Amino acid sequence: xxxxxxxxDEPIAGAGTVPLLAxxxxxxxxxxxxxxxxxxxGIAEGEVVTLLGRNGAGKTTTxxxxxxxxxxxxxxxxxxxxxxxxxxxxxxxxxxxxFCPEERGIFASxxxxxxxxLPPQVGPGGLSVDQVFELFPxxxxxxxxxxxKLSGGEQQMLAIGRILRTGARLLLLDExxxxxxxxxxxxxxxxxxxxxxxxxxxxxxxxxxxxxxxVADRHYVMENGRVVDMIPNAELESNLQKVHDYLGx
Amino acid sequence: MTEIFGVPTQAxxxxxxIGLINGSFYALLSxxxxxxxxxLNIINFTHGAQxxxxxxxxxxxxxxxxxGYWWSLAIAPLASGAFGMLIERTMxxxxxxxxxxxxxLLTFGLALIIQGLxxxxxxxxxxxxxxxxxxxxxxxxxxxxxxxxRAWVIFASLVVCVGTWFVIxxxxxxxxxxxxxxxxxxxxxxxxxxxRMITLTYGxxxxxxxxxxxxxxxxxxxxxxxxxxxxxxxxxxxxIGGMGSIMGSIVTGFALGLVEGLTKVFYPxxxxxxxxxxxxxxxxxxxxxxxxxxx
Numbered sequence: 001x002x003x004x005x006x007x008x009d010e011p012i013a014g015a016g017t018v019p020l021l022a023x024x025x026x027x028x029x030x031x032x033x034x035x036x037x038x039x040x041x042g043i044a045e046g047e048v049v050t051l052l053g054r055n056g057a058g059k060t061t062t063x064x065x066x067x068x069x070x071x072x073x074x075x076x077x078x079x080x081x082x083x084x085x086x087x088x089x090x091x092x093x094x095x096x097x098x099f100c101p102e103e104r105g106i107f108a109s110x111x112x113x114x115x116x117x118l119p120p121q122v123g124p125g126g127l128s129v130d131q132v133f134e135l136f137p138x139x140x141x142x143x144x145x146x147x148x149k150l151s152g153g154e155q156q157m158l159a160i161g162r163i164l165r166t167g168a169r170l171l172l173l174d175e176x177x178x179x180x181x182x183x184x185x186x187x188x189x190x191x192x193x194x195x196x197x198x199x200x201x202x203x204x205x206x207x208x209x210x211x212x213x214x215v216a217d218r219h220y221v222m223e224n225g226r227v228v229d230m231i232p233n234a235e236l237e238s239n240l241q242k243v244h245d246y247l248g249x
Numbered sequence: 250m251t252e253i254f255g256v257p258t259q260a261x262x263x264x265x266x267i268g269l270i271n272g273s274f275y276a277l278l279s280x281x282x283x284x285x286x287x288x289l290n291i292i293n294f295t296h297g298a299q300x301x302x303x304x305x306x307x308x309x310x311x312x313x314x315x316x317g318y319w320w321s322l323a324i325a326p327l328a329s330g331a332f333g334m335l336i337e338r339t340m341x342x343x344x345x346x347x348x349x350x351x352x353x354l355l356t357f358g359l360a361l362i363i364q365g366l367x368x369x370x371x372x373x374x375x376x377x378x379x380x381x382x383x384x385x386x387x388x389x390x391x392x393x394x395x396x397x398x399r400a401w402v403i404f405a406s407l408v409v410c411v412g413t414w415f416v417i418x419x420x421x422x423x424x425x426x427x428x429x430x431x432x433x434x435x436x437x438x439x440x441x442x443x444x445r446m447i448t449l450t451y452g453x454x455x456x457x458x459x460x461x462x463x464x465x466x467x468x469x470x471x472x473x474x475x476x477x478x479x480x481x482x483x484x485x486x487x488x489i490g491g492m493g494s495i496m497g498s499i500v501t502g503f504a505l506g507l508v509e510g511l512t513k514v515f516y517p518x519x520x521x522x523x524x525x526x527x528x529x530x531x532x533x534x535x536x537x538x539x540x541x542x543x544x
Binding site: 092119 | 421427434438439442
């Protein structure tokens, strides 16, 4: 098994700056199941970084651990220099991290606008409702509809638009393109490019590395609950065989 | 004397009024149960005892502190709610990850303990609580006499129920509550302090029971058993309306009070069982209740 990549509060290899998020020796458990076995990686401010890996590698658990949604965690997660490993998820969110879950988390009892307005603002620099509607015009047309009556693509737009409002500095997106039509995937890609240009930092979990290659600066590869490799996007082409081996494609 | 379906109007409207009064208490109590069940997933069997506590708080405030009905109306729900929050923080909190049954057993046990303590101290017979002076007397509506205090109970209960519905369904605070009912972990990950919201929600639900207890004190007298007698009917109301449904508990509470009143007029023998017959029929046709959704 390749050695884990250790990155703490040091300049990030391939990014050349002190990380906004530094994960070090992260272990996590669901009940008795030990899922993460010492995850180490970092993200610099303004970067888009992906976690690649097969199903069950621990990508989603890593996001949930950063967000404080996994009960039993050990190790260190420093965000903007502050340790968050012992904080409850509401305080982690208030520190400036927002999470968009794989299943999108649209609330059936709330309409589109209520879903959009649900997360409180945690900092300056978030998009206004009008800006979200400009980004995703479909949502404006359907703002009075029940959240779960939207198509899968529209629900994904709502889930992303919802966290863009909060002013969080770091966005955690879990499989934002899963199950979506190619035209919607393109729209999500353009959105990520646009919010990256606005200075948001994004940690993206993706199985579709072809999509990841169009938006990310760097890729961390996870296997068996560890980060086993880091590939800068510029070197992805020359490492395609390695990526194929990691992902089993 | 004017008659409707062979029944004198005075008798008919008198029973409908009693039905509405009962319905007001059914609605207030089932609303509290619905709010609690929605967020905490706990069937709060202590609700009847908490209703009784509200009435006793009013009784103590009057007899020990000299504070009358209007003071009680403000203080007793707050005191009941605070007691509820203490129960939530110290006991219910431990049960959220377990089966519903554990919450039911704990709250049922607590109800028995609270009622037992009060019965031991105050006996089973009711203690009198006077109607406030401002609301004594009655007015002649032409077709019936309407006691002022009963009109006030119906009015206040409607205002509280509609107000609660409005807050839950039409405000930002309510949207947090509805969202947390569906997915509390995600709502917390958005930055909302869900454990605190759960404590306050339980306190609010218990506060509603306490308020109902204060309003009931001048009508039914203050007795350790007053909650136990009522709570079984209220659970039937909740099942008919749909567990956790806010609108369901309000509409069903008032409607079943009226149905009970009408049954007393036309077929008195069935008046004590009609709600349970309706419950059985609703369970067969729509198991999630008239306004409920399958969880």
